[in-house]
Amino acid sequence: MSEKTILVWFRNDLRVHDNEILFEATRKADKVLPVYIFDPFYFKTTELGLLKTGNIRARFLLESVADLRHNLQSLGGELIVKTGNPAEIIPLLAQQYQVSEVYHHREVAFEETRISEDVEAALWKIKLNLKHFIGHTLYHKEDLPFPIKDIPDSFAVFKKKVERDSEVRPCIETPDHINIPEITDAGNIPTLVELGLTEVVDDQRADFHYQGGEATGLQQLTQYILNSGQTTTKGPRYASRLSAWISLGCLSMRWVYREVTQGSHNSNSPLVLELLWRDYFRFMFKKHGKQFFSSEEITDVTSAQDELFEQWKSGTTGVPYIDASMHQLNATGYMDNYNRQIVAGFLINELKVNWTKGAAYFEEKLIDYSPASNMGNWAFVAGINNDPRDSRYFVGTKQVAELDTQSQFISTWQPIFEDGDSLSPVVPI
Incomplete structure (x- = not known):
């Protein structure tokens, strides 16, 4: 046999x-x-x-x-x-x-x-x-209180019904041993250069270092649980920074849920709400298909839009908070969700640039990029298929001019290179 x-x-x-x-x-x-x-x-x-x-x-x-x-x-x-x-x-x-x-x-x-x-x-x-x-989801689709085609487009309704009528399945156990056939050539992991990319030069202003892998993801989860009750300079909430590991599946969403809801923690944790948003966007894409991926929208732009888009990308709009946020994204691959909402709204509402271009740029730059979450968030800011009640689940945005501008990334922008040299500032800020 x-x-x-x-x-x-x-x-x-x-x-x-x-x-x-x-x-x-x-x-x-x-x-x-x-x-x-x-x-x-x-x-x-x-x-x-x-x-x-x-x-x-x-x-x-x-x-x-x-x-x-x-x-x-x-x-x-x-x-x-x-x-x-x-x-x-x-x-x-x-x-x-x-x-x-x-x-x-x-x-x-x-x-x-x-x-x-x-x-x-x-x-x-x-x-x-x-x-x-x-x-890839917190709730298994078979356990939802409705078929995919009938999932509410409103996050508020989706959240209420799922939390009331569904349960998160227990985690799958980890194998204690794996038998493999005799492998003649396991192959090498390519380098960035072999993938056609340049080496990364870490920016000295970054306040957090991401290292990929399940081991570091689990360590970061433990750190989040230990520190979640502490206050930070941005308020009482300690940012989890888990999104990059979740996006690549280095961390299971069910595992994260289990860890943050056991002991003294509960299902009202802000992180659980974020996991639910990820589920919602993923199920929306399962329900609606290509609706938010329209290539016609992406290519239907003007030269004026191109120029404004370039200013937004490079952080040269002249608006300090926007520019600092884009500098941070370009230098570190990360921007917190609050700032993502602000820079997205600025591109769409102030610069009048097609939202799908901003989503495509985030795809390139974000270390925690996930198709459903990225496009879903951009579509949300653009006002596509939104229920007004959903907005209360996002941090309310102030007028950009009123936002705090105390950021290391607002100072004169000088990209740092491996040899220690730098370019002249793109624009004085």
Whole structure:
């Protein structure tokens, strides 16, 4: 009797804890073949002249894949790493290692689902099945009090009904051992340069350093729980900074929920509300499909919009708070949610630039980019399909001119380079 081998295709689920595809594969197969593929599609330059993945987010991804490989190795496994088209690579690996089935977590954004469909079609040609699992949400879609097509478009209604009628499932246990076939070439994790990107130079003004991977994500979660009762210069709430690890699946949303709601903590934690927003945007994209990804909207711009967009991108609008926020984003890959709402509103309402261009720029720059959350937030600020009651769940924005301008990123902007030199300021602020 031949052994059964299941190929586990990792994408945005770079962890071994609460990972259903990994656990189910170890339970149902004799051997497991973990695979991660760096798809050149995600490192190309778009028609807007923007990178789909900037170097700061790409570095975080590389670190996360390296940590996943380490964690799999600690369980007796290995991670095969390849670069190329998944629809070509996965069938080849399946044939090479005599794979019986391929597991992966289902995505919702149309680019990600198209890639899944291409892989599924390629596997079908060699009579293999691509099995879909749901592992990116806090609430499982089967446990929602309504079918996807009937999910309320209002977050307020969605929140009320889900919290009243649904429960968060318990976490999946972590495998204690992984059996793998004999792997002839596990492959190397590419460098930023090999992905067509420049090396990252960390800005000295950054007040937080992101390092990718499940291990550091779990450490940050522990730190958040320890400090969540403390006050900060921005108020009583201690920012979790967990979004980057959640977006890549280095942290499971259910695991985060379990940790922050046990003991002295409860389901009223601000972090639980943020997790629920992530679910809401993801389910909205499952319900509405391409509605918020209209390429016609992105390309329908004027030269005047182009100039204003460039000023916004580079932080040269002349409005100190806006410019400082963009400087921070460009230098660190991060901007808190409060500032994201402000700079998005400024681009849309003051500069009259199409909101989808701002969303595309955030895709390149944000270290915690997630398609549904990013486009959902931008659509929210743009006033698309919003219920007025939803606005009370976001921090109310002041007039930009009234905002505090005490920020390290408001001082004269001088990008710092590896050799210690710097450019002249783009504009005095």
